[in-house]
Amino acid sequence: MTSTEQARAPSRRDEIVVIAKNLFAEKGYAATSTRDIAEACGLLPGSLYSHFRSKAQILEMIIAPFSTRLVDEQRAVLAAGGRGADRLEAMIRRVVALCADHAAEIRILHYDWPHVSGADDLHALVVHGNETLDLWLQVLAQGVEDGSLRATMQPELAVRAITSTIHGVLDRQRYGTRPDLSRALGLDALADEVVAQLTRGLRV
Amino acid sequence: MTSTEQARAPSRRDEIVVIAKNLFAEKGYAATSTRDIAEACGLLPGSLYSHFRSKAQILEMIIAPFSTRLVDEQRAVLAAGGRGADRLEAMIRRVVALCADHAAEIRILHYDWPHVSGADDLHALVVHGNETLDLWLQVLAQGVEDGSLRATMQPELAVRAITSTIHGVLDRQRYGTRPDLSRALGLDALADEVVAQLTRGLRV
DNA sequence: CGCGGAAGCTAGCAGTCGTTTGTTTGCCGC
């Protein structure tokens, strides 16, 4: 069990990952130097490299648990029964709840995606990202099939609307001077409104 | 008329701005060095500074025309008459059309917003960004008032859904392996679907 | 013809970046 998978007993490594996660979320991946991370950990710059191969690997260890969890949640919704529209609603709620719990990861994925998709070490994260999109497509297709979702929709466009809306609603970076919605409304009311927005739209 | 405002006769300066715009859009602001820009212009690194005070000023000259144009379009819609829901639809169409015409600027604003909002020279762009959000809020408020938009909506949330959806639908960076929607559907069909998504939602 | 000014070149500064190498420390099991 010395493989790449093990979790218990939060090692030093894990502490560093948490610290780096917050730094990346605050200042962005590119703008956060390995020296910044080291300093925040009470380490010298070189010492990071007894825990990680590279800066990119730190990023991977930040994002990977979240993105696997994300597709797991989506798959769970698909595995359960129900009509398409109801599954879609359930999926939105679970994803919103999960993302709200992982604001830092969301922020990093949102703004530093070019770094993620560009790095060779990180294409596993790109695969996860595409899986997420495919799972959204699947709920939508089911909903169209059983007649509970609008047949005229463009699924690729709808998926982008869904994911962009969820990210945008939870983002605190771009709307810095504006209210933090998840705090202002509470998580349940927020999820309700995201569902309403995406499934019912803005008209009466 | 030697002030900061003048346009005609595309000077060398303007050519450089266009080249820099495309580089920023491809690789991001931080990842594009002044040497990259100079090389793409057939210049040596230092020569840029006989045209610009700083790298940030180049960014400003890229974004400013677009963002002023954006709020102008929005204001034009508000100045015209009509019910709230119809104005909202008109605003969406005009913003989508404008943004589709300025994919590079959108991409830069989207991914490099932290650099924009962080730089001292660039807070004019932040002001424009907030104006845009306020103008969206105004259409929504009118629509609620005249009963054409859902009174239960959370306007701040709706604004984020709108802007995020427009950005997400036009983005080619995050969905690199996926179809380019504006090419696949054509601009009119794309705008139709964005309007439908935002005002009618995904349900039947 | 001469000159002013824009545009570009040359060379380099001062700093930061991610990373590497070699060494030292301190703890755990034997």
Next chain:
DNA sequence: GCGGCAAACAAACGACTGCTAGCTTCCGCG
């Protein structure tokens, strides 16, 4: 008490960053 080993230190590497100062080239205008 001693070997082993992970964690951390110390010091630096080469490359790259935005930017500056001073010089040259050249075109248009008087």
